Structures are given as C-alpha cells and as structure tokens.
Amino acid sequence: MKRLMNILKSCLVLLILTNGLKLTAQDATKIDPEHYKVAVDNEKVRVLRINYKPGEESKMHSHPEGVAVFLTDYKANMTGEDGKAMEMAGNAGDVVWVGPSKHQPKNIGNKPFEVIQIEMKNKPMAAGKKSLHLFELPEGVSEKQLNDFLKEMNQAISDEGYPGAGYHLYKITEKDDKYKYFMEGVWPDSETYDKIHNSASWKAMADKGKDMIEKIQANELYMKAEKVK
Template sequence: MKKPFIITEVIVFLLLFAPLLNLHAQDAAKIDPDHYTVEVDNEKVRVLRINYGPGEESKMHSHPEGVAVFLTDHKANMKTEDGKSFEMAGEKGRVVWVEEARHQPKNVGDQEFEVIQIELKNNHTAAGKKSLHLFELPEGVSEKQLNGFLEEMNAAIAEEGYPGAGYYLYKITDENANYKYFLEGVWPDAATYDKIHDSEKWKNAAAKGGEMIDKIRANELYLKAEKVN
C-alpha cells in the first residue's frame, strides 16, 4: 500500500523551514562526489544522480528548487544545520517537487537508495536583487575570455552554497543601442549579495579577472536594482 503522507510531510518541512537554515551549506557535487554525480549541466538545469549504500551518510550541503525522482524504495534521516533531524521514507517511482533545501542525508534503510534530482537554474523571477552592467568589449578582451571568467565566478558562488546566483552575459541585438553587451548579476536578496561579495571564494575568483574587469568598468553603465514587493 502506498503511503503518500510521508512524502507530503517532507515537502511541508522543506516549504516551511528550508528558508530558515544556514546559508553557508555547500554544493553536494563538490563536497560529496562519492554520493552525487552530475549527469547533465547546462544553463537551464543540473541533473544529479544520488546514490547511498545502507548506512552511508553525506555532508551538509544545499540544493536549489527542482524535482526529485526516486529510483528505489528508501528510508533516510535528514539532518538540518540547526541540529534537528527528521525521517523520510517512500517508494520507488515517486516524483516530487522540492523547494530549496540544506541538509545532511543518511540512508537508514538496509537497501541501496538512489534518486535523480533535477535542479533548476536561472530562476530570475525570484531574484530579490540584480546588478546590471552595460558595456562594449574593450580591446584585448573577447567574448570567450569573459564567458570563461564568468563561469569561474559562478562556480565559486555555487561552492559558497548559492548555485542559483551569479552572472549571465547577453549580446544586445538592437543595432541602435549605445552598448553591445549586457551583464546581469542575479542574487536572492541584498543580504546574500553582500555575503557572497565578502566571501573569500568570490574574492579569489574575482582577482583572477581583475585586469579584464577594470577595462570593462572604465566605460560601463552600472546599476543595482532590488525587487519591488
């Protein structure tokens, strides 16, 4: 007999309490590659294959919102950063929506536990703060160079526990525009913006492209914007 109330309890927990958890949990694929394998990673989604043997436990980490597809029956204990924990269980074939979460799972069953998690990226509508840069590419700087630098910056931001935040480069197609490039910085809120920019990982990544960014900043139009509620 199916037991949907168990899954429902998990979803309710994530909806109510995930926003209250410490924001410094990290990317599961970076800190726990033994249990988390990246199957697909593009500008829209990242797909993780998650596999735990009986009794195996992860490290504290974070996930953005997305969809979980359970490939096996499972029984797990989920520890949160405030020291609390709860148990979840479900059957093979379950497909559930999951909100952003930070947790430390442990397989407390006697069978292997496997799940596919589809993490959504670029949920710009949920951004509470944006930084906007309009510019021309300066001499000696190519699109490829700038895009590669932004990928490194976004990787550093994800390692800080914010895989949904970061920088996105666009080429302006309006021939009458004063600028040809548009760089958008996407942040959950103003407080997170400050935390990321004060982090050592962000500062170290930013330093690598310092000369290139200084050239861009010399003639850019730079604005900060916050969501109107």
C-alpha cells in the same frame, strides 16, 4: 494508502527542512562526490544520481528546487541547518517535489538506497538588487573571453547555493559612440549580494579575472539599483 501516506510524510519533512533556509552550503557534487554524481547537466536542469550504503552520511550541502525520484526503498535522517534531524522513509517509486534545501542526509536503513534528483535551473528569480555596467571592451579583452569568464563566475555563485544570481552580458544594438556592452548583475537582495561577494568561491573567481575586470572598470559607467517595493 500506506504508500501515499509515506510520500506525503516525506514531502512534509522536506518542506519543514527547507522552509526559510538561506542557501549558503556547497554544491553536493563538489563537497560529496562519493554519493552525488551528475548524470545530465544542461541550461534547464541538472540531474543527479545519488547512492548511499547503510550507515553512510553526507556533508551539509544545498540543492535548488526540483524533483526526487526514489529508485529503492529508503529510510534516512535529514539534518537541517539548525542541527535538528527528522526521519523520512518510503518506497521505491516515490516521486517527491522538493523546494530549495540545505541538509545533511544519512542512511539509517539496513539497505542501500538510490535516488535520482532533478534540479531545476529555469525558474526566474525576482531580483531585489542589480548592478549595472556600461562599457567598451578594452584592448586585449575579447567578447568570448569575458562571456566565458562570467559563465565560470555564475557557476561559482550557483555552487554557493544561489542558482539564478549572477551576471549577464549584452551587446548594445543601438548606435552609441561610448558604450558597446551592458553587463547586468542580478541578486535576490542586498544581504545575499554581500554574502556572495564575501564568499571564498566568488573571491577566488574575481581574483582569477582581476586583470580583465580592472581594465573594464577603468572606463565603465557603474551603478547599483534596488527594486522599488
């Protein structure tokens, strides 16, 4: 019963810390590689191995929804975006579902603790805003080159705390004398669209692909659309 109460308390703390947060913090593995290591990374999940020694503290970072598996007993302070810290504690073997979160953990126990965190990638996002691009590939730009660039761009967007947002490239299968490709930008809402496009990582990636994108934009059909509520 005591262990069950600890798990429930941990779930409650994590839900409070993640409720209503706008995820703009950086990827934990990029901002704090000392404590966060990638064990598995594929199209469906990313699995992190997390280690903290007594007294060690991270930097503010974000995670998508997923599952935390505690390999050791733990006692930690979880500081949210508002600066308020809440204590959570439990035992080795605890398995906790966590929503999208932005936090800064600190080990306040007298022993190291270790966690396996499984981050989900396959949750469909309800897009409130889309950008639509119809175009033909310009001379000097290949399908693979563009698709690889969009994957890098999407990773930068995910690292900003917005997994699911980003760009998708399609090849038009019906005969069309003008357009051969369709690119879709998917965004949660207009506010998030603006935040992503004003972020340093998005601007850096956009600058990296500037020449290629400008060639595409010269002859594309471009539209923005918002979901009808």
